[in-house]
Amino acid sequence: MAKTRNYKSIGVKLPLAYSEEFGPYSMFTDPLKALKQDFKNLMLTNPGERVMNSDFGAGLGHFLFENKTNETIDNINAAVYGQTAKYLPPIQVLNVDAVFVGNLLRIQIKYFIPDLGLADTLDLNIKDNNIGTI
């Protein structure tokens, strides 16, 4: 039997994990962490992947195979800013730093959450099919 919850949960924590505290799955109680996971989902979802919403997703994984040019960097910036403004308005992107390091695409996104008054950074290391963690 699950324990009585002490916190108001916000969203499901990925990867799914059994939690006695929250019921079947562990949940976020910290809005900053919940938003960060949403932000990562948005950045790594490929356009067309989401059912009935083919525009959703920045698809940053695809940029790994683009030419290492300033134009690609500009496109990464556009994808991050555009998708965040459209699908995740609570987050305000401050800076996107994308660099190719060998076969690795390293993207660092600094963002601010006005409602919480907090800033954070999302680091993505994209290499082949292995998407880097935060």
Next chain:
Amino acid sequence: MPQITDKRPPIKLTSRDFSTIKNDLINYAKIYYPDSYKDFNEASFGSLLFDMVAYVGDMLSFYVDYQANESFIDSAIEEDNIVNMAKQMGFKIPGSSSSSGVCAFYVEVPAQNDFAGSKPTTDNLPILKQGSVMASDSGANFILIEDVDFSKEDVQVTVGDSDGQKPTSYAYKAYGSVVSGQYGTEIVTITKYEKFKEIELETEDITEVMKVVDINGNEYYEVKYLSQNIVFEAIKNLTQDSTEDAAYIMRPRFVPRRYVVEHAIDGTTTLQFGFGSEDALENNEFPDPSAAILKLHGKNYFSDDTFDPNILLETDKFGIVPPPGNLIVSYRKNTADNVNVAANSITAVANPIVAYKNSDIPPSVRSSVRSSLEVNNESPVTGQVGLLSTEEVRTRALDAYATQDRAVTANDYVSLTYRMPAKFGAIKRANVVQDKDSFKRNLNIYVASENVLGYLTSTPEMVKQNLKRWLNHYRMINDTVDILDAQIITMGIEFSIIVQVNADTTVVLNKAIKKLMDNYSDKLMIGRPFFISDIFKMLNDIPEVVDTKDVKMVTRSGAGYSNVSYNVDANLSSDGRFLYVPEDTVLEIRFPNRDIVGVAV
């Protein structure tokens, strides 16, 4: 007593698409799980799950709608479904359409070799037989669908050639109907007896299946439905005095060997045969009703006796299936994509079938007559239309269902009367009236035909017999129908007009007469009032006419006219605008060039 309240959460059953289902789910979660889940932005994992559930809901709703729409012919979209429902409603998809029209045929026949040489040798006149093949300039073939007899009275004749002193040959011109296409044959091998045998022909775009013959030489007849066991057969009318009226006599024929033809929209043609075997045909009796009762065995009581329809299937009531062996299917199909041709395009007699009434004609004459055959279509041969669209199938199916190929209304009878195939005799005008004096609600069909000169005349007895057999097939069982001759009254128009001062009265008068002649060149309808006011309007519409002073309708009688009396004054409406015409009467302006007279001042 405490009131029991329904605590089930409200579900909007009208939310059936993705966005509304998703919104409802989000609202539901916000209301019932406010503390468990709060992350509703698009990028959250929960939102992904909402999307998936809403997607499934949307798909289910779509297919429910789809199935519902496809269940009705009005809303169905898929071609196969529309065609299947159309079949259920009694509509049959026609085969590849063909064009048809009339061609003029010419033949040159030697004159009598006498001193005067002034007479054509009528013994040498040929009959161009049905099935002769013509060709157009574009390569399309056309088949003659009726015998063209050059010895008939209405054939035009003129001098063909002369030696300077007397004619040596005469040219004859006769008309015959042609239809596009050419005949073909397909042999189908049947390996075993099979109930309701279906045969899909390899040849595509078949216009018409002409003949089906089995290995024993038995002919099978096309019917609309397998339960239809009667077809109308055309027997050549050999009665001398009525050949001109009806070239063929209609005779119902019992056809145990029969099939239905189904043309698919994709151009394929399928024949379906019935259920019975040859053995059933030998015992060609309707089953004893007592044998058709489904017996309940193993019980010592009866609750009900049920009619067993399988007993009927074992008879020939759905037709006979051809025995194993070769089945020869003759058909007609178009030889070109477009078989509509302009006037003067059918110019070649590709394969004439020539016969003579006189068998003693020398081969040399036969050969010269045959080689002299020429053809020309004086008017366009049209009628081919493209394949039916699904929308056309939908519309025609609804029409077919409404009429059911039965005579129910008065208009159905009129329509059927006009639809009788022309070779059984043509009805020019028909009117159906309920016989008010009859206790049986008898219907009177008044008919009139047209003679070779184009005048209305009483319908010949043979044609009325054919019409009777034709209508009998369609009429309701409790309808009694009398086919009667319409009274034909020949009329004339006398008018006087005032023309403009500077206009030529003769020219204006001729113009007025021509206008009326053009308007009344078509035969009037039986029982339809004659509107004199129309004549006033037509005359006043002529720019040079200031006013129409008077229009008078007069009866015409005497030689060449009808002898039926008609009192114009008694039948004139009180305001003088139209003439009452009895339901069994038709007015005719037989000779417009002399029956329409006028005065211009």
